[in-house]
Amino acid sequence: MSEQPAGSEKALLMLSSTGDESAFTLLFHLYKNKLYAYVLRLTESEMLAEDIVQDVFMKLWNEHASLAGIDNFGSYLFRMSKNHAINHFRRMSHETLLISELFQADPSHNATEDLVALNETEKLLSAIIDKLPAQQKTIYQLSRQEGRSHEEIAELLKISPNTVKNHMVQAMSTIRTQLRRHSDTFLFLALAAFFGK
Template structure:
């Protein structure tokens, strides 16, 4: 069996670019813990960190032809990992926009790895809701937190069903913009701290 080492990384990258699976495995074994640690730091989830490792190395394999031109692999790898992590965090934040329930620390005394992130998100979401105009805030709260349909909201607030839907649409857009702005800043800060 052919011996390949990481000592000459450029040679290793050329072998990976040629499709050498042994070379790819050496690259994977060398860098996977670093990617996992950064994923765990950013997502606070072992499952998401594992997914991040798999996605990053899948992208490397799919883009292996580019490895011939890479002079600073560590920087290139960090960029792929950072972008993948940011996409995960954005997707998670957007998924949470659809929830009807905002977790609070008093509800469940059992601490899990996502509790801290959920509490931080709940605070951020509440700040986004608080900045909405009064009517949009009412429609959002009635629909998302109390589960009322637009017909019931319209009746309760003495507005039309179309107005209720319009307020909900505007509220969701404002919340999304609010969260994206703050999440991007928080993610960027976390990445700068971690990769510095």
């Protein structure tokens, strides 16, 4: 899509701030490709880049009333996405470090316990995935377990790529929430590392 005049973009922000979905969708299509390319350079991961772009726009929509106060939407988007990427890597580094420290601090820790913990992790994750709505479950498995792109899944299931993305966002949100709810501190850290692969 071609660049929008600044006045037009400001009008879209004003409309979006009132809850106008059409205006917000136009903003999304105006920036999604540039933002995805930028985040992909930062993360070097297509799936992570897609997730971050989705998370950023979902956060913006959930807080759409604040959009009217943004002067330079492009700069705001890129800064917000960069912060999301940084926070993701900080979180993953912190979780990895904590797991490593827990293993080192436990003199009775051994390979058998590793296998038990991994089996418990896989069981819990599988149970959560099994309880997802059918469409979400199918899309999650095609994406995360078979490594298919959103476009491939859309073609396979005869739905739009946006529908695939929406289902993935909902599935990921449900899984993260359930992991936190059903696990103790140590297991959650192990799950976070396992789930974040």
